[in-house]
Amino acid sequence: MKDLNLYAKELVDVVNYLMKKGSFVFSRDRRYIYLNNEFIRDMLTKREYDTAENKLHMWRELKWLIADDEKLVKRVRIDNERVYAIVIDYSIFSWLKIQMEV
Secondary structure (H helix, E strand, C coil), rough: CCCCHHHHHHHHHHHHHHHHCCCCCCCCCCEEEEHHHHHHHHHCCCCCCCCCHHHHHHHCCCCEECCCCCCCCCCEECCCCEEEEEEEEEHHHHHHHHHHHH
């Protein structure tokens, strides 16, 4: 069985890192965080307990990641341009972050 704490910790660590660097975009309603697909995949390869692809699939299955049908990305509008991004639900990220601090 997979250790969900590893997946949760990595999501929190990655998003925290990107927020500190300013490498993310909030949705207009601030409910979602848009992240660069290629950059995230590169970051997820650093911790080798699972592949980046499997980590993203797990996040999607757990509803931590919002994606188009059968994909790991969602088409979103950033600065009037439609792009594919990794989309994280901000409320889930916040909840996981609190859980990791306990």
